[in-house]
Amino acid sequence: MHADPKGVLTGIHFIDGDHAACEGALAAGCRFVAGYPITPSTEVVERFAARIPLVGGMFIQLEDELASSIAIQGAAWAGKKVMTVTSGPGLSLMMEHVGLAAFTETPCVFVDVQRGGPSTGLPTLPAQADMMQVKWGSHGDYEPIALSPNSPQECFDLMIKAFNLAETYRVPVFFMMDEVVGHMTERVVIPEASEIEVVERKWTKKKPGEYRPYETDESLVPEMVKAGDGYRIHITGLTHDERGYPAMTAPAQDKLVKRLVNKIRANADKIVDVREDGVAGADVVVVSFGITSRVAGAAVEAARAAGLKVGHLRLVITWPFPAKRIRELAATVKAFVVPELNMGQMALEVERAAAGKAPVLTLPHAGGTVHEPGAILAKIKEAAQ
């Protein structure tokens, strides 16, 4: 179906990534946001708070991140598309509720505008160091989805995709911005509502009494109902059966946890989104994401100008990781180069997928600013030897 025109600010704008992310959420149909503002993500909720009364919906500034990350889940079960917005220190506090969203299969979007960490770190400066936190941050086994925009335009476009994925797979989806993408201003084109595809929640057609909240078909994604529609259901963070009631046995755990990870793993090829540039026949492939992909792009061009055969693979979706594609490339390239604004996180995934077939040269950066294109160029030259 198409986006509701009320939430779509059609036109050409010169706005920053935070503002564009907010517009993306509104266009996607998000009508409930709870948050505890934190730099460098504050502008997302600031804009949402100003815009939502005109669109119809609700923003609540809550007392902390725990309240925010659980309020959105209540609103999701009341039928809304929901989001919370934070940065690293807030995301750490939200981890308990990330697990609840994963286990109760509550569609929701967590926006993380990444800043330097750990702890309070660098409030106003960039990093990409929460990549493993969103993969593994809450206890237990689950498979999240994470997207990594590299421009204000993508903060708009990919936010719609983030909501669509949350609804399609009923998982917490992480929108992994960083301070530069969040605060950088660029042209953002917002199309007509009729050109924006949004995914409606998978509502059940079953009657109360027939409906079982965690019964699934081959899609592995159960149908949903919302509060007020006359269904009496039970939702719990305990291991549960198809009726949603606690079932604390090894077989119930086996069945549920396997389905939760398989609904993403079995669809990974469909979900994965990489953008490749000159990868075929390349000696060296640079793997990057987010703001670093823009700097890496400049370095790749400089390397090509120097006569090197270099490809660039950008992770638009970081989780699930495109392991299959990296495995294929590992058979043909001399080496991978992985620049990232952390001490080596996604590089571990590239190494895992390459499985020793091609070396992985890491280019870690503790954050606070972005890489110098020259540093990436030097690493490409080293890899090409």
Added chain:
Amino acid sequence: MHKSEIRVGGLGGQGVILCGMIIGKAASIFDGKHATLIQAFGPEARGSACSAQVTVADEAIGYPYVKNPDILIVMSPDAYTQFAPQVAPGGMLLYESDLIKVDDKLPKGVRAFGVPATRFAEELGRRLVLNIVMTGFFAGVTGLLSYESVEQAVKSSVPKGTEDLNLRAFHKGYEYGREQSAGKN
């Protein structure tokens, strides 16, 4: 690819970020170019140092930071002292001439153009519009963007009800810029 790196520096409250915003908007929305704007983001407040980094290019921009600006626009002595030594060889300085004295901090060969923007703004009725005078001056001296595109960007960026004053400020800066640039070439 043609690329111009611009830094705008001054004090919080002078409209430094808005000046950068208007240049970026003019380029990317009204002039068919690409532009990025990065603002120095820290505990800035009214009266403290403030700066914006704008890149304008014919093609998509990868690295958005400005290290050695081709064009430096400064509205305060502190911003001049901090950023003047970084201007790229063959670059250009645009400065508030009642507040800033150009000295040997400016690399040799950098062309300097001054405008009494605060005084002009006061003569127009509000000191606040000095940033728009500077923006007009930038458009007039550099010719990097068309008059119409910057004018439209000014019009769509200032608060409703102040368009007329701001457009007069823009025009004043632009005309002065044309004169200064003609005089030096």
